[in-house]
Amino acid sequence: MIKNDLFLRALKGEEVSRPPVWMMRQAGRYLPEFMVLKEKYDFFTRCRTPELAAEITVQPIRIVKPDAAILFSDILVIPQAMNIDVEMKPGVGPWVPQPIRSAADVAQVIVPEIDETLGYVMDAIKLTKEMLNDEVPLIGFAGSPWTILCYAVEGKGSKSFDTAKSFCFSQPEAAHQLLQKITDTTIAYLKEKVRHGVNAVQVFDSWGGMLSPEDYQTFSWPYINQIVEALSPLTEVIVFGKGCWFALDTMAQSKASALGVDWTCSPEIARKLTGGNVTLQGNFDPSRLFTPIPELKKMVHEMIDRFGKDKYVVNLGHGILPTVPVDHAKAFIEAVKEYAN
Amino acid sequence: MIKNDLFLRALKGEEVSRPPVWMMRQAGRYLPEFMVLKEKYDFFTRCRTPELAAEITVQPIRIVKPDAAILFSDILVIPQAMNIDVEMKPGVGPWVPQPIRSAADVAQVIVPEIDETLGYVMDAIKLTKEMLNDEVPLIGFAGSPWTILCYAVEGKGSKSFDTAKSFCFSQPEAAHQLLQKITDTTIAYLKEKVRHGVNAVQVFDSWGGMLSPEDYQTFSWPYINQIVEALSPLTEVIVFGKGCWFALDTMAQSKASALGVDWTCSPEIARKLTGGNVTLQGNFDPSRLFTPIPELKKMVHEMIDRFGKDKYVVNLGHGILPTVPVDHAKAFIEAVKEYAN
Numbered sequence: 001m002i003k004n005d006l007f008l009r010a011l012k013g014e015e016v017s018r019p020p021v022w023m024m025r026q027a028g029r030y031l032p033e034f035m036v037l038k039e040k041y042d043f044f045t046r047c048r049t050p051e052l053a054a055e056i057t058v059q060p061i062r063i064v065k066p067d068a069a070i071l072f073s074d075i076l077v078i079p080q081a082m083n084i085d086v087e088m089k090p091g092v093g094p095w096v097p098q099p100i101r102s103a104a105d106v107a108q109v110i111v112p113e114i115d116e117t118l119g120y121v122m123d124a125i126k127l128t129k130e131m132l133n134d135e136v137p138l139i140g141f142a143g144s145p146w147t148i149l150c151y152a153v154e155g156k157g158s159k160s161f162d163t164a165k166s167f168c169f170s171q172p173e174a175a176h177q178l179l180q181k182i183t184d185t186t187i188a189y190l191k192e193k194v195r196h197g198v199n200a201v202q203v204f205d206s207w208g209g210m211l212s213p214e215d216y217q218t219f220s221w222p223y224i225n226q227i228v229e230a231l232s233p234l235t236e237v238i239v240f241g242k243g244c245w246f247a248l249d250t251m252a253q254s255k256a257s258a259l260g261v262d263w264t265c266s267p268e269i270a271r272k273l274t275g276g277n278v279t280l281q282g283n284f285d286p287s288r289l290f291t292p293i294p295e296l297k298k299m300v301h302e303m304i305d306r307f308g309k310d311k312y313v314v315n316l317g318h319g320i321l322p323t324v325p326v327d328h329a330k331a332f333i334e335a336v337k338e339y340a341n
Numbered sequence: 342m343i344k345n346d347l348f349l350r351a352l353k354g355e356e357v358s359r360p361p362v363w364m365m366r367q368a369g370r371y372l373p374e375f376m377v378l379k380e381k382y383d384f385f386t387r388c389r390t391p392e393l394a395a396e397i398t399v400q401p402i403r404i405v406k407p408d409a410a411i412l413f414s415d416i417l418v419i420p421q422a423m424n425i426d427v428e429m430k431p432g433v434g435p436w437v438p439q440p441i442r443s444a445a446d447v448a449q450v451i452v453p454e455i456d457e458t459l460g461y462v463m464d465a466i467k468l469t470k471e472m473l474n475d476e477v478p479l480i481g482f483a484g485s486p487w488t489i490l491c492y493a494v495e496g497k498g499s500k501s502f503d504t505a506k507s508f509c510f511s512q513p514e515a516a517h518q519l520l521q522k523i524t525d526t527t528i529a530y531l532k533e534k535v536r537h538g539v540n541a542v543q544v545f546d547s548w549g550g551m552l553s554p555e556d557y558q559t560f561s562w563p564y565i566n567q568i569v570e571a572l573s574p575l576t577e578v579i580v581f582g583k584g585c586w587f588a589l590d591t592m593a594q595s596k597a598s599a600l601g602v603d604w605t606c607s608p609e610i611a612r613k614l615t616g617g618n619v620t621l622q623g624n625f626d627p628s629r630l631f632t633p634i635p636e637l638k639k640m641v642h643e644m645i646d647r648f649g650k651d652k653y654v655v656n657l658g659h660g661i662l663p664t665v666p667v668d669h670a671k672a673f674i675e676a677v678k679e680y681a682n
Contacts, residue, residue, distance in 0.1 A: 159500055162662050165628035212604040212626050245586070246605055263553040264587055285553050287506035321503050 004136050007068040008199060010313050011236040011257040011279055019304060019312045020067035021336040022139075023329065024240075025319030026060040027072045030329060033059050043088035044080075047073050053124035057138075058131050064329050068137050068200075071128060071193075073121055075143030075204060079152050081117035082185055083110045092156065099155030101167060103174040109152075111184045114192045121189075125196040140198035142190055142227075144205035144241070145182040146220035149175065152182075161210050168219055175219065183223045187230045200236040202260070203227055209243015216247050228256050238281060242318060248273040263288075263317035267306035281313040284332070289316075289324045293331045300335035309339070345477050348409040349540060351654050352577040352598040352620055360645060360653045361408035362677040363480075364670065365581075366660030367401040368413045371670060374400050384429035385421075388414050394465035398479075399472045405670050409478050409541075412469060412534075414462055416484030416545060420493050422458035423526055424451045433497065440496030442508060444515040450493075452525045455533045462530075466537040481539035483531055483568070485546035485582070486523040487561035490516065493523075502551050509560050516560065524564045528571045541577040541598070544568055550584015557588050569595050579622060583659060589614040604629075604658035608647035622654035625673070630657075630665045634672045641676035650680070 002008065006020035028034060034056060037046060046052045056072040076086045076094055089095045100106060115122070128138060151157075153164040168175040190201050208220045224239055231237045232255035239251055240260025251259050252274035261270045261282035270280055284303060291299065304314065314336045320329060343349065347361035369375060375397060378387060387393045397413040417427045417435055430436045441447060456463070469479060492498075494505040509516040531542050549561045565580055572578050573596035580592055581601025592600050593615035602611045602623035611621055625644060632640065645655065655677045661670060 157500075159498075160628075160659075162628050162664070165626070166631035166662075166664070169629055169631045170633070209605060212629075213607050215626070215629075243584070243605065246607065246610070264550060264584065266554050266587065269587070285506070285556070287501075287503050288510055288553075288556075290507035290510045292511070318501075321507075323503070323507070 002134050002137050002199065004067055007137050007313065008236065010311065011200060011238070013279055013311050015310055018339045019307075019309050019314050019336060021314035021333055022066040022068040022070065023060075023064075023316050023320050023332070024070075026064065026066055026070065027056045028320055029322035030320055030324045030326060031059055031063060032326070033063065043074070047077060048120045050120060050123035050127045053121075054127040054131055057124075057128045061132065061136060063326070064333050066136070066333055068139055069128065069132055070139040070141060070202070071121070071125060071198065073124070073141070075141070075148065075206075076151060077118060077121065078142060078182065078185055078189060079148055081112045081114075081189075082181065083108060083112070084152050086151070094151050094157055096152060096155040100152045100178060103171065103177070106174045106178045106181070109178060109181050111181050111188075114188050118189055118192070122192055122196045125193060125198060129197045137199035138197065139200050139202055139238075140190060140193035141202045141204060142186045144203050144208060144220060145179045145186065145223035146208055146211070147204065147206045148182045148186075149178055150207045150210075152178070161207055165210065168215075179219065179223050183226050187227055190227065190231050191234065194231070194235045198235070200238060200257070201231055202238040202240060205239070205241035205244060208241040208247070213246045216244065217250070221247060221250060225254055228254050232256070240281065245269070245273065249275075252278045258313060260315070261317065267303065271307070277311070279311040279313060280307060281315050283317040284315070286316045286318050286321050286324070289320065289328045289332060293328060296328060296331055297335035297338070300332060301339055304336070304339050343475050343478050343540065345408055348478050348654065349577065351652065352541060352579070354620055354652050356651055359680045360648075360650050360655050360677060362655035362674055363407040363409040363411065364401075364405075364657050364661050364673070365411075367405065367407055367411065368397045369661055370663035371661055371665045371667060372400055372404060373667070374404065384415070388418060389461045391461060391464035391468045394462075395468040395472055398465075398469045402473065402477060404667070405674050407477070407674055409480055410469065410473055411480040411482060411543070412462070412466060412539065414465070414482070416482070416489065416547075417492060418459060418462065419483060419523065419526055419530060420489055422453045422455075422530075423522065424449060424453070425493050427492070435492050435498055437493060437496040441493045441519060444512065444518070447515045447519045447522070450519060450522050452522050452529075455526075455529045459530055459533070463533055463537045466534060466539060470538045478540035479538065480541050480543055480579075481531060481534035482543040482545060483527045485544050485549060485561060486520045486527065486564035487549055487552070488545065488547045489523045489527075490519055491548045491551075493519070502548055506551065509556075520560065520564050524567050528568055531568065531572050532575065535572070535576045539576070541579060542572055543579040543581060543601070546580065546582035546585060549582040549588070554587045557585065558591070562588060562591060566595055569597050573597070581622065586610070586614065590616075593619045599654060601656070602658065608644065612648070618652070620652040620654060621648060622656050624658040625656070627657045627659050627662050627665070630661065630669045630673060634669060637669060637672055638676035638679070641673060642680055645677070645680050
């Protein structure tokens with residue numbers, strides 16, 4: 001049994017003394033201890049070496065002490081396993097030398113055996129679970145199929161993923177075939193993660209907010225929902241769609257345990273759109289961590305008051321920024337622990 | 342008098358036979374005629390040479406035939422006039438060699454005399470008005486103070502403008518001083534534009550959607566509203582905040598003639614949030630112009646049906662993409678002209 005089970009209880013909608021807290025990208029560049037490993041090992045070496053991934057995962061548990069750990073990895077290990085070459089270019093970010101642009105390209109994409117291609121993730125889970133010693137739960141994650149398609153087609157990060165979108169709008173059949181392959185792979189991958197011990201999974205739809213509500217219902221949500229349907233009998237599933245306020249009502253009808261919200265959607269609107277009965281997670285603006293600490297803590301308490309302490313997981317509205325001072329990150333977590341309603 | 346006054350009538354809320362249409366960035370890289378001038382003259386030469394700016398402004402009027410022209414210029418001519426050096430780096434975009442990062446930097450920023458610094462824009466307006474020969478109205482524009490601050494502080498384009506935001510959150514007094522200087526300059530600038538003949542002005546809050554609803558009300562909206570208050574007695578004012586669905590209710594209470602909406606906000610939600618009585622403008626996803634033409638035209642007709650033909654200006658939800666085929670841009674405009682409800 002997990003000793004600190006606040007996070008899991010909030011996902012199940014149980015009453016808690018205070019909401020749990022973790023931060024997206026909590027194992028990241030704002031931590032000097034992470035930077036030491038980043039200097040020594042390149043990005044995918046860190047992902048693929050179980051000892052490194054496990055060590056990076058538990059660093060924030062020791063240092064900033066959130067109520068849940070999230071396995072250090074990347075959403076792009078999925079396209080890599082599917083025969084799509086993905087590199088991480090320093091200073092540039094993800095880079096796909098041969099992006100998917102046609103039905104013929106989609107035909108080359110495989111749905112792999114997970115143990116053959118992503119076994120290193122399972123090894124990292126086993127090692128992390130040992131290191132965590134059941135102190136806090138461990139979250140596994142994957143990108144949404146739409147978000148993975150964005151990188152696979154665009155070939156790199158983008159402000160608006162216009163190439164990926166124009167591919168979908170001009171070649172919808174090929175797009176749907178690719179999305180289904182990614183979905184099948186992701187379901188198998190997350191099932192294996194659960195089998196190896198993660199206590200919850202989160203699906204990151206980082207680029208769902210680039211779509212209109214109609215196109216979201218066509219190209220993103222149906223595939224996320226396949227994942228939710230397949231995983232929800234096995235574990236708690238969190239869906240986070242950045243910029244996807246317009247789909248919160250649909251998401252709330254699904255079997256997801258919790259829905260992530262970003263900072264552009266107020267707690268009141270988020271509760272209203274989701275019907276008030278589903279656990280919500282978020283939504284502190286990552287840039288707001290630069291606020292002087294006393295005001296920062298006050299803002300965290302106000303945020304909890306507005307969401308309500310139950311059916312709520314405190315988090316940022318997106319990943320923590322590399323430039324945030326560690327004491328500000330600690331203050332964010334402490335503020336939640338100091339909360340008394 | 343303007344011969345085709347559909348656009349101005351829609352802004353005034355008058356009944357029209359069909360809604361007017363124009364496209365953000367309609368004078369842009371998707372037009373081969375624009376590319377000829379782009380090859381010859383660099384970005385700010387095109388902005389600063391009245392003959393070039395006027396020619397570029399009227400190109401889309403001849404080729405794709407929208408119901409309004411928008412003066413070719415850039416939102417960054419304002420910081421340039423304020424003593425902030427801004428360059429346009431090919432392949433990179435806006436570049437500020439010495440970004441504003443402190444109260445001391447803000448103190449160096451001036452509120453300039455418009456005729457001394459931006460007289461070339463007024464000359465371009467005079468020339469454009471002659472070339473347009475009162476066929477269609479001419480729109481002038483400016484960036485919102487918040488959006489200009491984003492570039493001035495971040496120093497370049499960004500996915501999330503974290504540096505600009507952390508400046509505001511850690512040095513709010515300096516941020517507000519800078520915002521006020523930009524606002525004062527922008528008001529004087531737009532008043533001069535009106536005096537020289539533009540028939541409406543649009544304020545582009547391209548990066549307002551990076552802020553939480555509370556921070557938007559602190560750092561963006563009050564300054565936009567100063568502009569609306571100052572300009573609305575003189576001309577029609579359109580406010581377009583990309584990603585600012587959460588502020589549409591506030592905006593609808595202002596003296597703005599129309600509000601721009603992006604494609605993540607459905608027509609029904611936009612009408613609901615704005616109370617149903619203000620003219621709306623938008624919101625076709627620019628990437629959706631890649632849709633095959635028959636389906637594209639059908640989507641435009643559906644969009645008009647959903648917004649309603651009155652109190653509505655058909656537009657994209659953001660600027661047209663450089664890669665859009667000209668015949669698809671033409672089809673977008675034609676679809677509106679063919680609309681019969």
